[in-house]
Amino acid sequence: MTNQKTTDDVLIVGGGLAGLSLAAALGHAGLRVTVADRDAPATQLDEGFDGRTTAIAFGSQRLLTEIGVWPRLAADAEPIREIRVADGGSSLFLHFDHREVAPTTGGAPFGWIVENRRLRRALFERVAELANVTHLAPMAIEDHAAEGETVTARLADGSTRRARLLVGADGRLSPTRERAGIGTIGWPYRQTAIVCVAGHEKPHDGIAVEHFLPPGPFAILPMTDGADGTHRSSIVWTERSETVEALLASDQAAFDEELQRRFGPHLGAVRTLGRRFAYKLSLLQARRFTAPRLALVGEAAHAIHPIAGQGLNLGMRDVAALAELIVDHARLGLDIGSPTLLSAYARRRRVDALALSAATDLLDRLFSNDIPPIAAARRIGLAAVGQVPSLKRFFMRYAMGQRAGAGLDLPRLVRGEKL
Numbered sequence: 001m002t003n004q005k006t007t008d009d010v011l012i013v014g015g016g017l018a019g020l021s022l023a024a025a026l027g028h029a030g031l032r033v034t035v036a037d038r039d040a041p042a043t044q045l046d047e048g049f050d051g052r053t054t055a056i057a058f059g060s061q062r063l064l065t066e067i068g069v070w071p072r073l074a075a076d077a078e079p080i081r082e083i084r085v086a087d088g089g090s091s092l093f094l095h096f097d098h099r100e101v102a103p104t105t106g107g108a109p110f111g112w113i114v115e116n117r118r119l120r121r122a123l124f125e126r127v128a129e130l131a132n133v134t135h136l137a138p139m140a141i142e143d144h145a146a147e148g149e150t151v152t153a154r155l156a157d158g159s160t161r162r163a164r165l166l167v168g169a170d171g172r173l174s175p176t177r178e179r180a181g182i183g184t185i186g187w188p189y190r191q192t193a194i195v196c197v198a199g200h201e202k203p204h205d206g207i208a209v210e211h212f213l214p215p216g217p218f219a220i221l222p223m224t225d226g227a228d229g230t231h232r233s234s235i236v237w238t239e240r241s242e243t244v245e246a247l248l249a250s251d252q253a254a255f256d257e258e259l260q261r262r263f264g265p266h267l268g269a270v271r272t273l274g275r276r277f278a279y280k281l282s283l284l285q286a287r288r289f290t291a292p293r294l295a296l297v298g299e300a301a302h303a304i305h306p307i308a309g310q311g312l313n314l315g316m317r318d319v320a321a322l323a324e325l326i327v328d329h330a331r332l333g334l335d336i337g338s339p340t341l342l343s344a345y346a347r348r349r350r351v352d353a354l355a356l357s358a359a360t361d362l363l364d365r366l367f368s369n370d371i372p373p374i375a376a377a378r379r380i381g382l383a384a385v386g387q388v389p390s391l392k393r394f395f396m397r398y399a400m401g402q403r404a405g406a407g408l409d410l411p412r413l414v415r416g417e418k419l
């Protein structure tokens with residue numbers, strides 16, 4: 001598969017969750033891949049690096065299974081069996097149960113809550129196992145240039161590497177995207193997500209809860225019990241940015257009191273376990289997903305509001321679609337960095353990314369306010385979803401990553417098929 005003149009088939013800039021998943025998918029399929037990240041694995045696995053959990057949708061779990069990552073994670077993944085959506089001020093709530101879509105999903109849960117640190121560790125281990133994948137970290141990529149049939153990148157140690165295709169998986173600030181002259185559209189949300197782990201008296205029974213409150217959604221996501229048997233949930237608490245600093249600075253008792261107020265009584269007494277993290281929220285779309293010999297994946301291509309827990313799942317569909325195109329071209333002896341492949345990739349991913357960006361943006365606007373006519377309209381909307389089973393099933397299958405938006409084909413890995 002590898003041209004003698006090139007070092008790699010694919011060089012991936014950024015070994016975050018999206019970049020490592022792509023490296024594992026391509027490496028698993030026999031391609032020669034280098035993935036470089038500016039941070040060392042030990043830094044990325046540090047407790048203070050990323051306090052988030054990810055709601056891995058059913059489709060992403062299938063991908064992780066196919067590429068040999070899921071077996072390392074399964075014991076640390078808590079299934080989401082039910083989702084309750086509550087509209088802050090009213091008593092109205094919507095209830096989704098995974099059994100309602102069992103005929104099309106085989107009874108799989110909606111998804112699984114996994115700590116990002118565990119997911120990263122599983123990806124590091126899988127990539128290290130693949131002889132044809134080189135993982136360089138810490139190693140920043142400082143420059144790149146496409147010329148003819150290859151792309152050459154300059155690394156922080158002054159060395160160069162060549163590949164057929166460069167992939168920018170270097171996050172929302174993506175230096176690779178900038179260098180390629182790809183502009184972005186987007187806006188900040190004036191909201192910040194406080195993320196922490198809460199310990200609670202009663203078990204969560206696999207139920208995820210999302211309270212829509214005027215400053216933003218407050219999500220309680222079921223986690224596996226701690227090593228000492230503590231029942232745990234991951235909290236994504238969205239607040240107006242100007243109030244977050246005070247909340248972060250408050251002492252443990254005051255913070256826990258605020259937490260308990262938002263939880264309500266259903267899980268008994270609640271307390272924070274470990275640190276509090278804060279993430280400023282913004283929406284971003286790259287104007288193009290490709291440039292000569294370059295494809296963007298994950299947040300380098302699109303960053304969305306976490307209101308529906310779909311950002312990485314969207315990135316996983318990029319990974320699945322790009323890996324499929326690369327492997328299919330390589331098998332036929334075709335150029336894996338060709339304009340044909342790149343435009344096929346952009347076509348397959350653009351609609352899904354735009355649709356999800358628009359949907360999450362709309363949801364946030366609709367729910368994160370207490371303006372009376374909007375509050376009334378959303379209550380009517382929630383009641384309608386609750387009353388129309390086909391509409392409810394549509395949302396459930398979308399959340400599971402089993403619809404890619406606007407009737408697009410799902411990539412093979414997301415359908416649970418081999419590459």
Ligand SMILES: Cc1cc2nc3c(=O)[nH]c(=O)nc-3n(C[C@H](O)[C@H](O)[C@H](O)COP(=O)(O)OP(=O)(O)OC[C@H]3O[C@@H](n4cnc5c(N)ncnc54)[C@H](O)[C@@H]3O)c2cc1C
Pocket residue numbers: 013014015016017018019036037038039052053054055056139140141142169170171172174175193195236279297298299300306308309310311312313314315
């Ligand atoms: C509060 C919150 C909750 C979320 N919850 C969910 C959820 O439940 N489900 C879900 O699907 N998504 C969720 N998301 C979204 C998800 O976390 C992101 O989509 C995901 O982490 C993005 O991964 P990435 O690999 O694309 O980018 P990043 O994680 O930003 O990785 C980019 C990598 O590139 C590296 N890099 C940058 N520049 C260079 C360079 N020059 N050379 C080499 N390396 C470089 C960086 O070091 C980094 O490791 C959430 C987001 C937030 C903010």
